[in-house]
Amino acid sequence: MGRGRLEVRHLKTVTLQHLSCPGARQAPRVIRWRKDLTSNKITIERLYFVTSLPPGAASGARIAAWIRGHWKIENQLHHVRDTTFAEDASTIRAGRLPRVMAGLRNLAISVLRQDGRTNIAAAATRHHARHPGRPLAALGWT
Structure with a gap:
């Protein structure tokens, strides 16, 4: 519960x-x-x-743990990509561009998480969008 x-x-x-x-x-x-x-x-x-x-190679508890681990990845990455970056609504469909954009979104999420951000939408993207130097500082480029 x-x-x-x-x-x-x-x-x-x-x-x-x-x-x-x-x-x-x-x-x-x-x-x-x-x-x-x-x-x-x-x-x-x-x-x-x-x-x-x-x-017989893994117990039911072990298989259940792997399934939960899958959903953890889904919630931490794909859900954030869709809700914060509106990935499912993207009109980019030609050639390799969808894969490139997914990679850039993954990079942004990873950098923000390494910077200690847990709420990517509220605390991270809006916080970084207000001051253009913050993303570079998060990458260690300043």
């Missing part, structure tokens, strides 16, 4: 034998039930993963 919700997760893994994905050995499935404690709304999500681990 946390963040105003009650959450229950169920992890199940299935051994794969006939899948056209080279190296795939197992497919973990997570079913997540959430109840919002303010609205009493219940949501159910089914998440599927594929791994090259052979059956």
Whole structure:
């Protein structure tokens, strides 16, 4: 229970034998039930993963930790890229430019995190945008 919700997760893994994905050995499935404690709304999500681990190579707790680690990366990087830099709304689609822009966004986020910023939108980008010398100082170039 946390963040105003009650959450229950169920992890199940299935051994794969006939899948056209080279190296795939197992497919973990997570079913997540959430109840919002303010609205009493219940949501159910089914998440599927594929791994090259052979059956029995990792415990359910270990697989669950890897899945949580994946979401940590998702929340720390991709969510910030979309919400702060509006990446999904970008109209840049030609050639290598989308990849270049993603790299520049990743660089900006990494530099701001190394500078000790945790709230990239409020504290970091707005703070740095007000004074053009701050990004250079964060990079150690001044």
